[in-house]
Amino acid sequence: MTTAIVTLASRARLDHLRRQEEWIRTVAPDAIRVVVQLDAEPDEAFGGDALHVPPGDGGLRLAAGRNRGAAEAIARGADLLVFLDVDCLPHPGLLAAYEGASTGRRELLCGPVTYLPEGVIPTSPAEADAHLDPHPARPAPADGVVQPATAADWDLFWSLSFACTPETWAAIGGFHERFEGYGGEDTDFGWTARDAGARLHWVGGAHALHQYHPTSKPPWQHLDDILRNGRIAFERWGRWPMLRWIEAFAAEGAVEFADGDWRRTA
Structure with missing residues (x-):
């Protein structure tokens, strides 16, 4: 092989x-x-x-x-x-x-x-x-x-x-x-x-x-990527991936779910 x-x-x-x-x-x-x-x-x-x-x-x-x-x-x-x-x-x-x-x-x-x-x-x-x-x-x-x-x-x-x-x-x-x-x-x-x-x-x-590298939980530096790519996945599958991160952002007041979409609050 x-x-x-x-x-x-x-x-x-x-x-x-x-x-x-x-x-x-x-x-x-x-x-x-x-x-x-x-x-x-x-x-x-x-x-x-x-x-x-x-x-x-x-x-x-x-x-x-x-x-x-x-x-x-x-x-x-x-x-x-x-x-x-x-x-x-x-x-x-x-x-x-x-x-x-x-x-x-x-x-x-x-x-x-x-x-x-x-x-x-x-x-x-x-x-x-x-x-x-x-x-x-x-x-x-x-x-x-x-x-x-x-x-x-x-x-x-x-x-x-x-x-x-x-x-x-x-x-x-x-x-x-x-x-x-x-x-x-x-x-x-x-x-x-x-x-x-x-x-x-x-x-x-x-x-x-x-191999170790520094990370943040949730990954704040990737918030916009997560929302954008999550939206693409939702369009394709009717489901949001990465909900653990999105819900962590929501718990901190950074995003909210409105009109069927996760969005930044500011």
């Missing part, structure tokens, strides 16, 4: 990308590597092979970047597409777990993600096991176990770490490129996959370790 690892990156995450590259060279030296830079201008620091997808009016074009990366991986002969967030370090068993779980049917495969605390940076993949503590919001089966998702699990799909075949990717149609900036495109992709007849599976052993 020929596997590709597709990663989106910007200058703000260049250090994380470099560490990820080091780990990939160790744990998956034969994988096709596709990096998509999302900044306004190409940067030679990403290497001559990096693809470039500049921002749109709404911010970084994550959906378009993943679509561009997938097209490149498929053109280079990939049988399995693994999408790995730039903050994520691959566990030594990640690729083998995804490859072993892939049946060739229409399915999305998602592995557990561990969020590393501030100041904790494993120096090599050999140290990965000592830090595993999968995020509790999503299933984390035992190594070697492939757990079918429930119908409700489709709302939990995220793009930090997932895999699918080119055939499944084509059936889904990729990410919807109206989504720009923060949020919404993952949920939309999951719902689209569900309606395309795909199955969602949680893959034990396909661990990724998410």
Whole structure:
């Protein structure tokens, strides 16, 4: 099986990308590597092979970047597409777990993600096991176990770490490129996959370790993106994604629901 690892990156995450590259060279030296830079201008620091997808009016074009990366991986002969967030370090068993779980049917495969605390940076993949503590919001089966998702699990799909075949990717149609900036495109992709007849599976052993970076809860810096992208999703599905964040903003008086829409109060 020929596997590709597709990663989106910007200058703000260049250090994380470099560490990820080091780990990939160790744990998956034969994988096709596709990096998509999302900044306004190409940067030679990403290497001559990096693809470039500049921002749109709404911010970084994550959906378009993943679509561009997938097209490149498929053109280079990939049988399995693994999408790995730039903050994520691959566990030594990640690729083998995804490859072993892939049946060739229409399915999305998602592995557990561990969020590393501030100041904790494993120096090599050999140290990965000592830090595993999968995020509790999503299933984390035992190594070697492939757990079918429930119908409700489709709302939990995220793009930090997932895999699918080119055939499944084509059936889904990729990410919807109206989504720009923060949020919404993952949920939309999951719902689209569900309606395309795909199955969602949680893959034990396909661990990724998410490198620390500062965050805010709720993510105030992304408020406008969340409202805009949430509105796009509502137009497409009749449901608002990211309601946990939107309701947190509402609790602080920053947004309100009026005339069927979430809006800023000021």
